[in-house]
Amino acid sequence: xxxxxxxxxxxxxxxxxxxxxxxxxxxxxxxxxxxxxxxxxxxxxxxxxxxxxxxxxxxxxxxxxxxxxxxxxxxx
Numbered sequence: 461x462x463x464x465x466x467x468x469x470x471x472x473x474x475x476x477x478x479x480x481x482x483x484x485x486x487x488x489x490x491x492x493x494x495x496x497x498x499x500x501x502x503x504x505x506x507x508x509x510x511x512x513x514x515x516x517x518x519x520x521x522x523x524x525x526x527x528x529x530x531x532x533x534x535x536x
Contacts, residue, residue: 463516465508468529480527
């Protein structure tokens, strides 16, 4: 079974945008501009997929800690 990590396209309410973007950049290796264009544009986007549930959960926790609203979906 495959698991997908999906960004909701926004930060958590009350998150400090500048600090969150820096942390997201460390995880994703994207530029600030790309983070804003692709991950904080208000639209859901698949960030990562794997059959290893633990690996997807690890990335999910890292992105959540960075302030990004994400969810995990199971492929049917």
